[in-house]
Amino acid sequence: MNISFNEQNRVFKLDTEHTSYCIGIVDEENFVGHIYYGRKLTEDNLVYLMRTEEAPFVPSQYNRERTSFLDSFLMEYTGNGLGDYRESTLEVRTMGGHTGVSLSYVSHRIYDGKEELPGLPATFGKDTECKTLELTCEDPVLHLQIILSYSIFADNDAIARSVKIVNGGQEPIYLTKVLSACIDMDNDDYEMISLHGSWARERAIQTRPVMKGKQSVSSVRGESSHQDHPFIAWKKKETTEENGDIYAMNFIYSGNFLAQIEEDQFDNIRVVMGIHPNNFCWKLEVGESFQAPEVICLYSADGIGGMTRNFHDLYRRHLIRGEYKDKKRPILINNWEATYFDFNTEKLLSIARQASELGIEMLVMDDGWFGCRNDDNSSLGDWQVNEDKLKGGLKYLVDEVNKLGMKFGIWLEPEMVSPDSDLYRAHPDWAIAIPGRVGSLARNQYVLDLTRKEVRDYVYEMIAAVLRSANIEYVKWDMNRQLSDIGSYGLPADRQGELFHRQVLAVYELQDRMTKEFPHLLLENCSGGGARFDGGMLYYSPQIWCSDDADAVERLSIQAGTALIYPLSTMGAHVSDCPNHTVGRITPFKTRGYVALAGTFGYELDVTKIPEEDRNMIPEQVAMYHKYNDLVREGDYYRIANYADNHYYDCYEVVAKDKGEALVTYVQVLGRPKMQSMRVRIPGLEPEGTYVIENAQDWPEIKQTQYKGATLHYAGINIPPLTGDFQGRLMHLIRK
Numbered sequence: 001m002n003i004s005f006n007e008q009n010r011v012f013k014l015d016t017e018h019t020s021y022c023i024g025i026v027d028e029e030n031f032v033g034h035i036y037y038g039r040k041l042t043e044d045n046l047v048y049l050m051r052t053e054e055a056p057f058v059p060s061q062y063n064r065e066r067t068s069f070l071d072s073f074l075m076e077y078t079g080n081g082l083g084d085y086r087e088s089t090l091e092v093r094t095m096g097g098h099t100g101v102s103l104s105y106v107s108h109r110i111y112d113g114k115e116e117l118p119g120l121p122a123t124f125g126k127d128t129e130c131k132t133l134e135l136t137c138e139d140p141v142l143h144l145q146i147i148l149s150y151s152i153f154a155d156n157d158a159i160a161r162s163v164k165i166v167n168g169g170q171e172p173i174y175l176t177k178v179l180s181a182c183i184d185m186d187n188d189d190y191e192m193i194s195l196h197g198s199w200a201r202e203r204a205i206q207t208r209p210v211m212k213g214k215q216s217v218s219s220v221r222g223e224s225s226h227q228d229h230p231f232i233a234w235k236k237k238e239t240t241e242e243n244g245d246i247y248a249m250n251f252i253y254s255g256n257f258l259a260q261i262e263e264d265q266f267d268n269i270r271v272v273m274g275i276h277p278n279n280f281c282w283k284l285e286v287g288e289s290f291q292a293p294e295v296i297c298l299y300s301a302d303g304i305g306g307m308t309r310n311f312h313d314l315y316r317r318h319l320i321r322g323e324y325k326d327k328k329r330p331i332l333i334n335n336w337e338a339t340y341f342d343f344n345t346e347k348l349l350s351i352a353r354q355a356s357e358l359g360i361e362m363l364v365m366d367d368g369w370f371g372c373r374n375d376d377n378s379s380l381g382d383w384q385v386n387e388d389k390l391k392g393g394l395k396y397l398v399d400e401v402n403k404l405g406m407k408f409g410i411w412l413e414p415e416m417v418s419p420d421s422d423l424y425r426a427h428p429d430w431a432i433a434i435p436g437r438v439g440s441l442a443r444n445q446y447v448l449d450l451t452r453k454e455v456r457d458y459v460y461e462m463i464a465a466v467l468r469s470a471n472i473e474y475v476k477w478d479m480n481r482q483l484s485d486i487g488s489y490g491l492p493a494d495r496q497g498e499l500f501h502r503q504v505l506a507v508y509e510l511q512d513r514m515t516k517e518f519p520h521l522l523l524e525n526c527s528g529g530g531a532r533f534d535g536g537m538l539y540y541s542p543q544i545w546c547s548d549d550a551d552a553v554e555r556l557s558i559q560a561g562t563a564l565i566y567p568l569s570t571m572g573a574h575v576s577d578c579p580n581h582t583v584g585r586i587t588p589f590k591t592r593g594y595v596a597l598a599g600t601f602g603y604e605l606d607v608t609k610i611p612e613e614d615r616n617m618i619p620e621q622v623a624m625y626h627k628y629n630d631l632v633r634e635g636d637y638y639r640i641a642n643y644a645d646n647h648y649y650d651c652y653e654v655v656a657k658d659k660g661e662a663l664v665t666y667v668q669v670l671g672r673p674k675m676q677s678m679r680v681r682i683p684g685l686e687p688e689g690t691y692v693i694e695n696a697q698d699w700p701e702i703k704q705t706q707y708k709g710a711t712l713h714y715a716g717i718n719i720p721p722l723t724g725d726f727q728g729r730l731m732h733l734i735r736k
């Protein structure tokens with residue numbers, strides 16, 4: 001890891017273990033140009049690559065003119081309105097109503113370590129683990145400072161970028177767009193990868209050619225969303241899982257975002273990412289600063305899988321925090337699909353009694369324990385226990401569960417309020433709303449205006465009182481609607497455009513407060529399933545509920561899409577009830593266990609009611625979790641086959657960092673007549689190492705049980721056809 005500045009040619013070079021990133025300062029105007037991003041280079045004399053002297057148009061005799069230069073030069077970060085007509089990354093409105101802004105390099109700082117981003121989630125590392133380049137730029141007219149930060153890591157190829165804007169002028173200024181990163185580069189016939197979905201089918205992987213014009217993914221819903229994801233990758237056509245160039249950006253943020261690739265008239269591309277400019281307008285007083293959230297940029301020459309494993313390592317080491325960061329999580333049972341709102345102390349205890357006998361370690365009480373909430377029409381905001389349901393109160397229930405040797409967890413949705421609640425009746429102006437308009441309800445609820453400190457404090461005290469009242473060791477923090485009717489009774493007219501971002505900052509502040517006051521708590525974020533599964537939330541909670549669809553087959557593609565970026569240790573995954581409550585599918589209990597094993601693992605069913613043969617399988621699944629979880633949590637993940645692509649079977653693998661063992665999960669989704677065995681190639685092992693199938697008894701059809709790593713990778717293994725649909729098996733390989 002190294003950051004250098006060549007004063008002679010004015011080139012900055014950031015080197016990670018396998019990549020280089022080069023920035024050049026050019027002209028008297030000190031434009032900050034992008035030179036190179038890709039495989040590691042040893043020299044920094046790359047000024048020749050910057051097209052500073054190209055003619056504006058043929059047959060012009062002149063060497064250059066300002067507009068055509070600004071509209072084609074590869075920039076590191078861009079202003080607006082002065083001649084660069086591609087997507088801008090910074091836009092302003094002055095008190096005089098003008099929108100032009102530009103930036104020129106002024107100075108820089110290179111230092112060991114990485115500073116925190118105040119109030120925002122961000123990657124971190126010790127002084128020995130990372131280095132940072134800070135480029136201070138300025139608009140010479142507005143005296144606006146634009147500080148571009150780039151941090152690199154000793155043990156990862158990622159570059160963490162962010163931007164800070166400081167108003168050094170004489171009057172306030174409105175920031176109407178502040179994106180966090182921009183990468184301009186020559187096009188190479190790229191394809192773009194993005195993630196899309198809906199409720200219960202989050203993060204499906206989509207690949208499309210990069211074409212002229214703009215192709216973007218975004219959210220203006222107030223959260224990262226089920227629909228699109230704050231991630232974008234671009235790769236060469238020939239790049240595969242294992243080989244070839246791929247670039248990516250992922251946003252460490254949980255609100256509105258824009259991620260976009262634009263191909264311009266010269267076939268160059270501009271990739272940008274940041275807070276979506278829709279409805280964004282931030283008033284910056286004289287001397288104040290605005291910090292934009294962090295974007296992680298990655299380049300890998302090792303294909304899509306190389307990108308994935310870099311993200312996993314980065315997030316496990318430099319983003320996720322807290323007591324459970326590197327720890328096995330308790331196997332939980334959640335009562336949502338078991339009872340929905342219809343439960344009481346006795347019912348929960350009967351589930352807990354049975355569960356504890358089977359080896360399950362924690363009971364989670366989901367929605368419906370507070371106010372008078374017997375359906376989703378009321379009581380959000382009234383976080384007092386419903387003693388009609390929980391006779392003897394919360395502490396009694398928790399103590400009884402603890403006596404069974406189990407931990408206890410609880411569901412909360414602190415950001416919301418039901419119109420039918422004491423809180424809303426007392427403070428109708430605490431909900432996000434536009435005066436004079438009837439607010440749009442979603443799931444019968446409004447969003448609390450957390451930009452107001454009194455609302456934040458009130459909500460925090462209410463939920464902290466619950467957590468202080470009993471031995472609660474886990475919280476599922478839910479958020480079941482997206483934002484609309486953007487208006488705050490607490491913000492002045494010229495700051496209403498700050499609401500979306502301030503709301504996200506408020507959620508971060510609340511979770512920060514909670515995890516500081518209750519450092520032993522295991523926090524799992526959730527948003528109508530997986531609508532806020534993003535790097536921002538991972539900074540506060542080491543795991544996030546992946547999707548409300550826990551059907552084993554649906555989960556194959558949801559989890560594959562999620563694991564494109566996020567480590568398996570973060571994916572909330574449970575064995576759920578059958579027929580599945582979302583799609584009605586019936587899958588074997590065994591297969592449901594294998595698929596949930598790729599995540600945090602737990603149960604989402606009434607263990608007292610499921611068929612006895614399923615129940616009898618639970619101790620075996622519990623043992624399987626304890627046997628494999630260290631490997632699944634910490635190992636390198638390889639996609640082998642994606643059911644969403646081949647419509648037939650799914651296969652993935654986790655290899656231990658020392659390559660001493662690997663776990664392959666194979667799910668044959670549909671049975672076929674007249675089937676041959678399936679050739680599956682198993683990558684990631686030590687080529688000359690000898691591996692044996694440790695659980696050979698589960699593979700009676702396979703006679704040979706010992707192979708070289710290279711043989712498994714390049715020649716593969718024949719997986720026999722399994723009888724029936726939705727059949728799964730695990731293969732545990734151990735190096736001799």
Ligand code: GLA
Binds near residue numbers: 527528548
């Ligand atoms: C959301 C969650 C579910 C459950 C319900 C409760 O939909 O994703 O797991 O907690 O809320 O209302």
